[in-house]
Every structure is written in C-alpha cells, then in structure tokens.
Amino acid sequence: MSRSKPLSPHLQVYRPQLTSMLSITHRASGIFLSAGTVVLLYWLMSAASGAARYAAALDLFRCGLTRVFLVGWTWAFFYHLCNGLRHLGWDAGYGFDLKTVYRTGYAVLAASVVLTGLIWACVLSQLGGAA
C-alpha cells in the first residue's frame, strides 16, 4: 500500500468510550466463550465415557486454576448474553439515542457482574463454602 495515501484517524487516536469498549468486549467475550466450548465438550465426552473418566474430569474441575477460568467464562457468558439482548434490541430498532445507549451499557455491565456473583455464591454454597 502506498504510504502517501491519507489515512483516516486510527483506533489509538480516540479516547476510549464506554460504547466502543463494550462493543469490543462483546467480540472478545464471544471468542473466549468459543474457546470455553472445549470444556463443555470435555464434560460431555467424559460423561459419555463412563464413571471413571467422569470422576477424573471432576478432579480437574475442582482444581483452583480451572475454577478461575470457570469464573471468567461465567462472567463472559452473562456479559455476552446481556449485551446480546442489547444488540437484539438495536436490531429491532430500539434504544439508539445516546442516553439510552449509555444507560443500557451500564446496566449490562452491572447485570453481568451481579449474575456472575449470584451463580458463584450458589456454587460455593453447594460445595460447602471451603471447597
């Protein structure tokens, strides 16, 4: 490409805004969740391979590092879900004015954090807290 061509201002010129950050996070969470399907497959395939394999899989799910990733996937899931609903609203033609865009944006962030907290509070209470 010729260097003398005028270029439009690049990404780093702009001040980060909530709207653009939420937009790229939607993509990033989608990519991260896609990678997470490997864990879903591992769970299903070990369940299909008998009790011994399933017990081994459960050991892996109990490990601390796995758990950190699972919390990450939980948040990515709720974020992608809530922001996906926001996108479906836009597709239907609603919520385009700036005030609403910001309000729903903050709501998506808050909802994803609250729902992740709720799920993990439920998980930890089932495992007896310390586990």
Add this chain to the structure above:
Amino acid sequence: MSLRSELGRVKGLGSAKQGLGHWRVQRLTAVALVPLALWFVTALMSLIGAPHAAVVAWISQPHITVLMLALVIALFWHLQLGLQTVLEDYVHAPWLQIITQLGVRGFAVLGALAAIVSILKISVGVN
C-alpha cells in the same frame, strides 16, 4: 444505467451470494440461545459435584436430551458465524483468511458432532 431488473439484482444476493443469510441465522441462533443457555447454566447448578450416575440420569430424560441437542447445535452454529465475522474483519492475508475460516468451520462441525454423539450415547445408555 443498469439493465438488470430489480428482481435479478435481489436474487443475485450481493457479493457474498447469500444475502442476509449469515445475519439472519446469527440472530436466530442468538434468540434460541437466550433461553437454552440460561436453562443450561441454571440446570448445571444442581449437577455440581454430582456423581456420574446422576448426570447420566439427568441427560437421559427425553426432554433434557432434546434441549441439550438443541443447545449444542445452536451454540456451535452461533460461534462459527461469530468467529467468521471476527476473522473477516481482522485477518487480512487471503491465505490466512482461508486457513482460519476452514479451521473455525472444522472446529464447529467436529465440536457439534462430538457433543451430539456424547449426548445421544449418554441418553441411549451404551455405558
């Protein structure tokens, strides 16, 4: 002036030759995944740390088998469409574009098949 008729133009379905197909299926699978994924995550809560027999008993109920199959089909289809768009936007070298798109499709198809086979195997009870 174009000599093509309006109908011919519409039937040509644009440069990708599939018109709104990608966009529509992405939304369709998204709408399907809202209840399916929410249901699955909630259902998982009662299966945490559960022994193998309990998980098998849960999945082998016919309505759960059906919902699980619907979930994984919508899920792998949706992720293929989403990753396809991301690759189209950010991967610029044509050869890398083809390789990564094939890789994503391969992963989506194999992943969906592996999930479907596992669910059916559990449900039919070969173990």
